[in-house]
Amino acid sequence: MSNQQRFSGEWKIKRLGEIASIRNQKVMPEDVNPNTLCVELEHIGSGNGQLLENSSAEYSTASKYRFFTGDVLFGRLRSYLRKYWLADRDGICTTEIWPLMVDSKQVDSAFLHAIVQTDEFFAMANLSYGTHMPRTDWTVMCNFTVMLPSMQEQRAIAEVLSDVDGLINALDALIAKKRAIKQATMQQLLTGDTRLPGFSGEWEMKKMGQIGSIYGGLSGKTKTDFEGGNALYVTFLGVLENVILDMRHTERVHVRQGESQNSVMEGDLLFNASSETPGDLAIGAVMGEQLENLYLNSFCFGFRIHDKNKYIPLFFAYYFRGSVGRAIMNALAQGATRYNMSKSQFRDLELSIPSGAEQRAITAVLSDMDAEIAALEQRRDKTIAIKQGMMQQLLTGKVRLVKPER
Template sequence: MTSSTTLSTWNETALLDLVTVKSGQVDPRAPAYRNLPLIAPDHLASQTGRLLKKESAAAQGAISGKYLVKPGDVIYSKIRPYLQKAYKCDFDALCSADMYPLTPRPGVDASFVLHTILGSDFTNFATSVSARSGIPKINRAELSEYRLTVPPSREQRAIGRALDDVDDLIATLARMIAKKQAIKQGMMQQLLTGKTRLAGFAGDWREVRLREAGATYGGLIGKDKHDFGSGSASFVTFTEVMEGARLRGRGLERVRVNSGEHQNQVQRWDVLFNGSSETPDEVALAAVVDFDPPPATYLNSFCFGYRLRNAQLIDPTYLAYFFRSNVGRKLVASLAQGATRYNIAKTKLVDVQLYLPPIDEQQAIVCAFRDADSEIEALGARLTKAREIKIGMMQQLLTGRTRLPVEESAA
């Protein structure tokens, strides 16, 4: 026997020629099934093929019929196909009636099926046909309409493995980011409360009222929709204020501000807060202006700013981290007012007394947090790149534009 590298012909076929769709449901309350994991659409992450939650049918209180899933089956959510929710199961499980349990036929690679379903071509098809009804949902007849070109089994497996490897890298990076974020949250809880002190610092902490060190200002006033999207001025968006403790000005947008208008300009080291939210836990999330704003940069009307007058009392970046920590969130939540939407008055916020370390210790704590942020951002950049690479690989490999040579046996 010898082996040679070949590139075989791809053949057009229907998706349902590659898989069978299981029919017949089981009672999740029956002893044989009640302890099996039950997978529903909300247990899957969009686009990634990842399982977010693994919980038994009994724990979920399931009572209606479910499909029995075996290792190697691919589960696909028929509801809102634009969310791209699919999962290759490697254990016995049940799945919701809102999902299709697909069993690959002999010679068909399960990973190839999974990535095909998660690909843009199938998603565009499923989204378009699901729009025919009031509720976005792809039925079995519509599923049978989808056709694709398919390589032989060996190349299917090679493509599946290649895309699985990228998924493993993406999942590893996501876990690393989550771990670093958890470590950072623990650091914040310890360092911002004085439970843990950085080496070399032993000075007394003191109470500081925010109005002692600075004052607030409001966002843009007197503007309507026609003023936004054009003009020579720029403004910090609500979204960027909400994103994180350090605001870099990467999402500034245009606004028209006429000469002679009195508007408050944003300056470096201002601390910006959102004034309202749907929950009290998300009111007054702080972001420090950690860049030099161009001239005529303003703040959106849904936020307000705080500008320090005494830099020897409070480090502005420390303040931003504080109001994003658990202790800062609890403090703000106690001040929020509202029923369906919660607001915080600037006068109440500046009356808050914070228990703060000396300024040099604040700055050292900020350096520790910046280092943690830098590690998380570097991992985030790698994660973004890995996701982009996967999208490119899917576009090339699942269409046959790029071929993976496979070893074929020959006599």
């Protein structure tokens, strides 16, 4: 049995500017092969180091930076978005991205890629200049302190962290696949194109105004009413985020005794009454529990179903989040820069609706899918947290890896 030995020896302390520099090779897109890879800021994922999409020089304008395989690309514009990528091919990129080339005698590029992901690196990167378009300052970043082990240990650390990244990326891909399957299932089940076993017969046509009644959010409130308070209200974001309301998306408001305000009750559907894009108008969420003194923000409206045995609130929340519901709301959107919807139009909406039993069966299928996706997201988030802890230990030398056997 072999004796496993851990890496040992002192680490060197260096400044970033001593081990890496910006590859300041500017070029115009028309001066390179039109098929050359072009990376813009929006092509890089936030906080995951993935190149989500790309373009080519043929469709690019303005001066670009060249980069080469092994360069670490770092988004200097709005660095709080945490955009970084270890280039696996040559190309050009926007000048809002720094292509960092390493001194290969001192640092491995994959190790530097791990360094730029740390909270400490981003904390310093956020010491930027510019208010509306904050950019990271190289004269500041070049003094960032980096601890360097031997090249062999650098590569070992980078390999371990890369393996964890592989697991995170695989979970992201699986989550995306499950979401796509859910969307396809919603399209089939919420339109009646596919019927669950045991269900047949025609769906009935009903107007929303026959199913329930609309109520408004908070009114007559001033800024001081939202500085603490004796009650809670559902935020605008809370309505958008989840199909079943997450109570973490509530804030405090003061409601005086006897004040005329509409309370949110269990089973109520909540909708945003305005949005910046027509496709995001009136995204439904359902209140899943009964709470006292709960109200709704003034930019949303509530819908209370009269007979919750015949018309299942969660079914309607899924319906209005699905492609059919989105298409209906998109058609009803009014406005130019900001889109709104008439409540009278909402009341007049006529939907094809299955029986209460079929509604329950459909929501059970979709709820199970949501639970599976939520479990995967929780697993991914836990893996990300583990990686952050590993980085804190491995990139500072607090924990040393076992040397690979030769």
